Amino acid sequence: MFKVATWNVNSVRARLEHLKRWLKKQNPDVVCLQETKTLDKDFPYLEIESLGYHVAHAGGPGRNGVAIVAKEPPKDIQIGFPALEDKEAKERLIAATVKGVRIHSVYVPNGGRDEEAFLYKLEFLFRLREYLEAHFSPKDLLLLDGDFNIAPEPQDVWDPELLEGQVCFHPREKEALRLLLSWGLYDVYRLKHPCESGAYTWWDYQFGAFKANRGMRLDHIFISLPLVSSLREAYIDREPRGWKRPSDHTPLWAVFEL
DNA sequence: ATGGCTACTCCTAGTAGA
Numbered sequence: 684m685f686k687v688a689t690w691n692v693n694s695v696r697a698r699l700e701h702l703k704r705w706l707k708k709q710n711p712d713v714v715c716l717q718e719t720k721t722l723d724k725d726f727p728y729l730e731i732e733s734l735g736y737h738v739a740h741a742g743g744p745g746r747n748g749v750a751i752v753a754k755e756p757p758k759d760i761q762i763g764f765p766a767l768e769d770k771e772a773k774e775r776l777i778a779a780t781v782k783g784v785r786i787h788s789v790y791v792p793n794g795g796r797d798e799e800a801f802l803y804k805l806e807f808l809f810r811l812r813e814y815l816e817a818h819f820s821p822k823d824l825l826l827l828d829g830d831f832n833i834a835p836e837p838q839d840v841w842d843p844e845l846l847e848g849q850v851c852f853h854p855r856e857k858e859a860l861r862l863l864l865s866w867g868l869y870d871v872y873r874l875k876h877p878c879e880s881g882a883y884t885w886w887d888y889q890f891g892a893f894k895a896n897r898g899m900r901l902d903h904i905f906i907s908l909p910l911v912s913s914l915r916e917a918y919i920d921r922e923p924r925g926w927k928r929p930s931d932h933t934p935l936w937a938v939f940e941l
Numbered sequence: 942a943t944g945g946c947t948a949c950t951c952c953t954a955g956t957a958g959a
Contacts, residue, residue, distance in 0.1 A: 746948090746957075890946090
């Protein structure tokens, strides 16, 4: 069994005790982290390695930052889009091979600040699609883990009528995500829970949103077709969102029989 | 949305997240 997770920790240093507690409890083979919010030199490598993990990290100064944390040493680590000038991608995309699967930790821009940020979000999604086309075949063992900052369908947000057109649930974002997935990617959560609503991975810190389950499903594990038949389970672990001083996101994991 | 967030930083105020 091969257990793969994704978690936007909203600062790996602020969330170190949560991360350690969760790794011990869930024992994943791989966890992709987003928003580590730290430079490489300040990543808590020793604390994570002492739990039996290896770390590949691509950091930023106090913002962004992605990592692949794995029991097997991640091989062929690649940061950002190869041969493409994109200043933030070096803090938003890291890839490595684990157990023969090309794994990506992705942090898609939020895009809610202003028009420029929104366009950069769309551009980033188009670049991801181009990157897949240039470097992979849909027949490869491919996995994209991350905070995509997009809720794909109405059942992925707590109030689709209210939120329609807002950031993370805007038609142009949903369209860009569909275009990305149309390359040949499948949403593990929807494969296993096709009709479920109210299953979210993010809740606002304000408004008592978690308590009222007013959230959005923004974090995803997308896989290529050859992995679909190996998928055994997909689960959103809401528990860490209820711990003291939590990340605003909670982990999602999937189990494969490889 | 009905309550009043939480990270970060050339750090006590501004920026960003979603």
